[in-house]
Every structure is written in C-alpha cells, then in structure tokens.
Amino acid sequence: MNILDDLKLQYRLGGIAMRVMYWNIACFIVSLIFFYNYSNGFFNFPSWIALSSDPQVFMFKPWTFLTYAFFHDGFLHLLFNMMVLNFASSLFLTYFTQKQYLGLYLLSALFAGVAFALSFYLSNIGGSIVGASAAIMAILVATTTYSPLMNVRLFLFGNVKLWHITAVIIILDLMQFRLGNMGGHISHLAGAFFGFVYIKLLQNGTDLSTIVSKTLDFFANLFKKSPTTPFTKVHKNYRKPTEKTTSRIVTKDKTQQQIDEILDKISQSGYDxxxxxxxxxxFKAGK
Structure with missing residues (x-):
C-alpha cells in the first residue's frame, strides 16, 4: 500500500474535519503552483479567489466570500491554522454532528467575509483577505460557548479550561487590531461572534447549519439520476437454498465484521x- 493510497483512505475515513483540512492543503499547493511569485517571495492571489473589499469586485464575484476561506498567504499561515483547526475540530465534533461542522465552517466564513468587506468599505479602505482563521475561530468559540469548563491538557501547562485558551486567542487578536492585518483581525472577531451566536440559537432550537445541509442536498439530488425500475420476470423457486449460497452469506458477514472491528479501532485509537x-x-474493501 503506497502513500497515495494511504492518504485516500484517510480522506475517506477521517470525516469532515479531515476533509476540510485536505481541501485547505490542496488549495495551498495550487496557490504555490499558480499564484506564488518566486522572484519577490509573495503570493499574488487573483480577484476571483481572494475576497476584496471593493464592491465593484465582490458583487461580480460573490463566490469569493467562500473561496478566500480555503487559501493561505504562506506556509506558516497554513500550518498554524491547520493546527488550531485540528484542535478545535476534535472538540467540536465531541458534541455536534459533521453536518453542523461543515455548516458552521461555511456560514461563519460567509459572515466574516461580509463583516470585512462592509467595515473596509465604510472606512473607505481598500484591501483583500485570504485564510481560514475566521471559520476556525467560529468552531473554537462555538465549542467554548457550549462547554466553557471543558478541561484541555496542554504541553507544559497541564489541564487548562477551554475558555482560558479561547480568551487568550481573542485578546491577542484585539491587541494586534491596530498593528497590522486589520482586515484579518476583523474577520477573526466576526467569526468568533458568529460561533457564539450559532450556539445560542442552537440552544433555542434554531440550527443555522441546516441551511447549508439543505442546499447541498438540493444540488446533490439535482444531478442525481432518478432510479429506474426495470421490468423483471418473477420465477417461483421451491427448492431449498444450496450450500453455496449459505457459504457466500457467511463470508460476507465475516468480512463486514472485520471492517466493523477495524472502524471501532480507528474511533478508539485513531487511524495511525x-x-x-x-x-x-x-482499502481493498472500500473499492
């Protein structure tokens, strides 16, 4: 089994959090190939990927309110975001479903993008942003809002309350607000606010993530072929099942049992x- 097959298997079995991380990494590789200027060492993201604060740009490219949340301006930017995303995702999925996770990620990115564009436009400032930080902040703050007293074990610090970690990250964002990357910090705080509001609405019976779930289901069903029922002849057969048929059923059960045991092992101790x-x-069984 080669590395590529291993990655494919992790992608299929890792759940939505693993897939979102894969999407971010894949987008970074694409940006290295097409959008990185090796002569000056900077990324030059086109206006159809990065989110611009100019209405004349984003009004004709509305998809950039989502695409910006999957690209990163540098390896360290990607690395730090993926580390925090992995941390926040494992906590969020302890309490909530994968559909809620994806819905929160996309909706918070959209909300933070609108907050950035609106604040820059009203301040008469031009700029553009990329990065998943806003969506990651939403996932982290949502989990903290739901379970602020959760104990998290940190290297060198021991057990720390989750709300302590989140508070430090938000305070650092506020402290750096005027120092640089103002657009990024605005989107971070907007994402954090959306995560808080999402949980409060969810506790009152309103799950905003269903907007994303229903939209994705609609497009999935739109392109799915309707099943046809072919005409079949019905033959009566009063013979007893042969030994060969019984053997196939037993083999299938044993295979499924082995798959279930491996999946249980993954859920308890991880894929590695x-x-x-x-x-x-x-991998062979999943083909």
Missing part, C-alpha cells in the same frame, strides 16, 4: 494505530 495489513484490507 492500524497495522499495514489492516490498512490494506480496509
């Missing part, structure tokens, strides 16, 4: 705990 044979078996 699997042996090479178990990974190869799971």
């Amino acid at each position: 705990c699997l042996t090479k044979e178990e990974k190869e078996f799971l």
Whole structure:
C-alpha cells in the first residue's frame, strides 16, 4: 500500500474535519503552483479567489466570500491554522454532528467575509483577505460557548479550561487590531461572534447549519439520476437454498465484521494505530 493510497483512505475515513483540512492543503499547493511569485517571495492571489473589499469586485464575484476561506498567504499561515483547526475540530465534533461542522465552517466564513468587506468599505479602505482563521475561530468559540469548563491538557501547562485558551486567542487578536492585518483581525472577531451566536440559537432550537445541509442536498439530488425500475420476470423457486449460497452469506458477514472491528479501532485509537495489513484490507474493501 503506497502513500497515495494511504492518504485516500484517510480522506475517506477521517470525516469532515479531515476533509476540510485536505481541501485547505490542496488549495495551498495550487496557490504555490499558480499564484506564488518566486522572484519577490509573495503570493499574488487573483480577484476571483481572494475576497476584496471593493464592491465593484465582490458583487461580480460573490463566490469569493467562500473561496478566500480555503487559501493561505504562506506556509506558516497554513500550518498554524491547520493546527488550531485540528484542535478545535476534535472538540467540536465531541458534541455536534459533521453536518453542523461543515455548516458552521461555511456560514461563519460567509459572515466574516461580509463583516470585512462592509467595515473596509465604510472606512473607505481598500484591501483583500485570504485564510481560514475566521471559520476556525467560529468552531473554537462555538465549542467554548457550549462547554466553557471543558478541561484541555496542554504541553507544559497541564489541564487548562477551554475558555482560558479561547480568551487568550481573542485578546491577542484585539491587541494586534491596530498593528497590522486589520482586515484579518476583523474577520477573526466576526467569526468568533458568529460561533457564539450559532450556539445560542442552537440552544433555542434554531440550527443555522441546516441551511447549508439543505442546499447541498438540493444540488446533490439535482444531478442525481432518478432510479429506474426495470421490468423483471418473477420465477417461483421451491427448492431449498444450496450450500453455496449459505457459504457466500457467511463470508460476507465475516468480512463486514472485520471492517466493523477495524472502524471501532480507528474511533478508539485513531487511524495511525492500524497495522499495514489492516490498512490494506480496509482499502481493498472500500473499492
């Protein structure tokens, strides 16, 4: 089993959080190939990817309110965001579903993008942003709002309350507000605010993530072929099942049982705990 097959298997079994991280990494690789200026060492993102504060740009490219949240301006930018995303995702998915996760990620990115564009336009400032920080802040603050007293074990610090970690990150954003990257900090705080509001509405019975779920389901069903029922002849067969049929059913049950055991092992100890044979078996079974 090669590295590519291993990555494919992790993508299929890792859940939505793993897939979102893969999407961010893939977009960064694309940006390195097409948008990085190696002569001056800077990224030059086109206006159809980065979110611009100019209404004459974003009004004709409304998709940039989402695309900006999957691209990063440098390796360290990507690395730090993916570390925080991995941390926040594992906590969020302890309490909520994968559909809620994806819905919150996309909606918070959209809300933060609108907040950035509106604030810059009203301040008569021009600029553009990229980065997943706003959506990540929404996921982190949402989890903190739901369970602020959760104990999180940090290296060198021991057990720390989740709200302490979130408070430090927000305070750092506020302290750097006027120092530089004002647009980024505006989107971070907007994402944090959206995460807080999302949980409060959810606790009152309103799940905003269903907007995303229903939209994705609509487009999925739109392109899905309607199943046809072909005409079939019905033959009566009063013979007892042969031994061969019974054998196939038993084999299928054993295979499914082995798959279930491996999936249970992944949920308890993670994908990396699997042996090479178990990974190869799971990859072949998933084809």
